[in-house]
Amino acid sequence: MSYKINISLEKKESGYSASCPEITDKEFEGDSLDIIFAELKKAIQFELQTQEKKASKKVNQPIWEVAQSLIQDMTEDELNLLPTNGAEQHDHYIYGTPQEE
Incomplete structure (x- = not known):
């Protein structure tokens, strides 16, 4: 399966800020892009696991x-x-x- 999501990335004085409304309302902040991408990856993995659980529950x-x-x-x-x-x-x-x- 493939999904397309929108990620808003913004450079700030204190680092970076990112948001992904399709996944979570939470805004991610960090000093580097690596930190931002790691947090986004965790949120996306959690969302995919949640969707899989919902789908398997419906099948049963x-x-x-x-x-x-x-x-x-x-x-x-x-x-x-x-x-x-x-x-x-x-x-x-x-x-x-x-x-x-």
Whole structure:
């Protein structure tokens, strides 16, 4: 996987300052760029580990919990638009074949 993130780097009188809003609200400060990059690397690694844990947790959920999480924010009108004959008409919904009567 590859990700693109924005890092804002600024030279100050006392050293350097950096921020990465996609990863953390924290601002990194240090005397050298090496210190800044080391801190950014730690923050990015922590974020990637957190995302991996979230992804693996979702995979281990039963299918009905996944389905329930997908529809939990839907209104009653939106739910009524969903097909109710998916088990009988699975070829239609999966492959686009004409519906059977």
